[in-house]
Amino acid sequence: MDSTIALFLIQDGVINGAIYALLAVALVLVFAVTRVILVPQGDFVTFGGLSLAALEAGRTPGAIWLLVMLAAAAAVMDAFVAAREGDVGKAVRLLLRNLLPALLIAAAVHLLAPLRLGMAVNVLLVIAITVPIGPYLYRVAFQPLADASVLVLLIAAVGVHLALTALGLVLFGAEGYRTAPVISGSFEIGPFFVSAQSLLVLAATLILLAALALFFGRTLIGKALRASAINRRGARLVGIPTMLSGRIAFAMAAAIGVVSAVLIAPLTTLYYDSGFIIGLKGFVAAIIGGLAAYPPAVAAAMAVGLLESFSSFWASAFKEAIVFAAIVPVLLWRSLTTQHADEEE
Template identity: 55%
Template sequence: MDGSIASILALDGITNGAVYALLALAIVLLFAVTRVIFIPQGEFVAFGALTLALLQTGAVPGTVWLLLLLAAGVALGELVNGWRQRRSAKALLLAALRTLAWPIAISLLTIWAAPRHWPLLAQAALTLAVVTPLGSLVYRAAYESLADASVLVLLIVSVGVHFVLTGLGLYFFGAEGYRNPPFWDERFNAGPLMLSGQTLIVLAASFALIVMLWLFFERSLWGKALRATAVNRLGARLMGISSGSAGRLSFSMAAFIGALSGLLIGPTTTVFYDSGFLIGLKGFVAAVFGGLASYPLALVGALGVGLLESFGSFWASAFKEVIVFSAILPVLLWRSLRDPHGEEH
C-alpha cells in the first residue's frame, strides 16, 4: 500500500465515518433522554433512501402508507385510553386531530407531488417531512407507556420494533434495491485524490448538522430541556419538563437524522429494505465508544469505525464487517474493568 492508496482509503473512511457519526449522535441522544438503546435507528436510514428513490420514479413511496398506519394506530390507542379515563368527547377529538393532522397533510401532499417529478432537492425535503414524524409515532406506540421500565425491557422492545419495521419495509418497499442520483455530480482533483461532489455534500451536511445540534442544545430552551431530562429525569419532571414530550422530540430528531443519513448515502450504495440494520449497527458501535453518553467520544468512535471499515475492506474485504464489530470487544472490556459494579439509574 502506497501513500495514494492510503489517502483514498482514508477519505472513504472519513466520508463513511461522517454518516456513522450522525447515527451515533442520534443513538446517544435517545439513550441519554429516554434510556432506549434504539436498535432500529438504521431503519430510518433505509426509509429515507427508499422514499427518495421511489419519488424519483414518480411512484408514491410506501412510507406514506406506513405513516398513515402508525398515526391511525396511535390515535386509536389515545382514544381508547381517553375513554377509559372518562375524558370528554371534545378532548378525545382534539387529541386525535393533533395526532392525525400532520401525517394526513404530508401524505396528501406526497401523493399529489409524486407523479409531478419535483426537483431532487424538493423531493429530498419532502422525504424528510415524511420520515421525521415516524420517530415520534414509534415512540408513542412502543415506548411511551414503558418510559419507566428498565433498560433491559426497553432493549427487548427495541429488538421487536426492529423486526416490525423491517417487515413493514419489505411489505411497503419490496425486496428490490435502489440507488439515488447524487446531489452534486462534479469531480475535483486534489493531488492523488479524486473528490466527488457527493463526498463534499456528505462532509458538509454532516458538519453542519453537528454544529446545529450543538447550537440547539446550548442555546434553545427545548435543547436545554432535553439536556435536563438526560441528566435527571425526576428532577426535570419536578421542574415541569414533560418526559413524554422530551421522548417524542428526541425520537423525531433521531428520525430526521436517520432520514438525512439515508439521503446522503443513497447515491453511494444500493439500499434495500433491510440495509439500515448494518449501517445503524456501525453507528451503535461508534456510540459505544462514547459509552452511550459522550457526544465527542461518539464522533471520534464514528471516524474510527469508518477508517477501520475502509482499510479493513482493502486488506480483507470478506471480513470487514467482522473487523468493525470486533472492535467493540476491547472497548466493552475496558469499560467493564473501569466500572465493574455499575448500576442502572
C-alpha cells in the same frame, strides 16, 4: 498498499465515518433523553433513502403507509387513554390531532409524487414523511414503557427493528436503489479524485454537529432535553414533560436519519435491510462514547469508518465480521470502567 490506495481508503473511511458519526450522535441523544437504545436508528436511513429513490422515479413511497399506520395506532392509544378517563371530547381531539397531520402528509406526497418536482422538493417530502415517524414510533412502542428498565427498552427496540425491517421489505420490495447525487461532479485534489457528494457529506456532517451543539447549548428546548437526560425526575418536577422530550428526541433521531439517507443514498446502494448494518456501526461509535458523550462518539465513528475501509481492503469478505467483533472489546472495556447502577434492578 501504496500511498494512493491508502489515501483512497482514508477518504472512503472518513466519509463513511461522517455518516456513522451522525447516527452515533442520534443514538446518544435518544439514549440520554429516553434511555432507549435505538436499534432501529438505521431503519430511518433506509426508509428515508428508499423514499427518496421512489420519489425520484415518480412513485409514491411505501413509507407513507407506515406513517399512516403508526399515526392510527398512536391515535387509538391516545384516544383509549382519554376515553378511559371518561373524557370523550378529549379522546376525539387526540384522535384527530394524531391522524390528521399524517393523512395530510400522505395525501400531499401521493399527489405530488408523480409530478417529479426535483431534488429539493423530493428531500422536503422525504423529511415530511420520515421525521413524524419518529415521534409516532415513540408514542406507540416506547412511551408505555417509559418507566421500564434499559434492558426492557432495548428488547422493545429490537422488536421495533424486526418489525420495521420486515415492513421495509413489504413497502419497498427486495430491490436495491441508489439515488442521484445532491450535487454532481468531482474535483481532483492532489493524487486523487473527490466527488462533490463526498465533500457535501463532510460539510453537512460538520454543520449538523455544530447546529446540534448550538441547539443543546443555547436553546430552551435543547437545555430542557439535556436536563431530562441528566435527571428525568428532576426535569419533570421543574415542568419538563418526559413524553414531550421523548417525542422531540425521536423526531430529531428520525431527522438525522433522513439527512444521513440523503447523504449516503447516492454513494451506496440501499436495500430494505441495509439500515440496520449502517446503524449498528454508528452504534459502535456511540458505545465507545459510553452512550453519553458526543465528541468521543464522533471520533470513534471516524475510527469505525477507517477500520471498515481498511479491513475491506485486506479482508473484504470479513469486513462486517471484523467491524462487529470490534464492539465486544469496547463493551468489555466500558463494563469494567463504569459502574452500573441499573445492574441491581
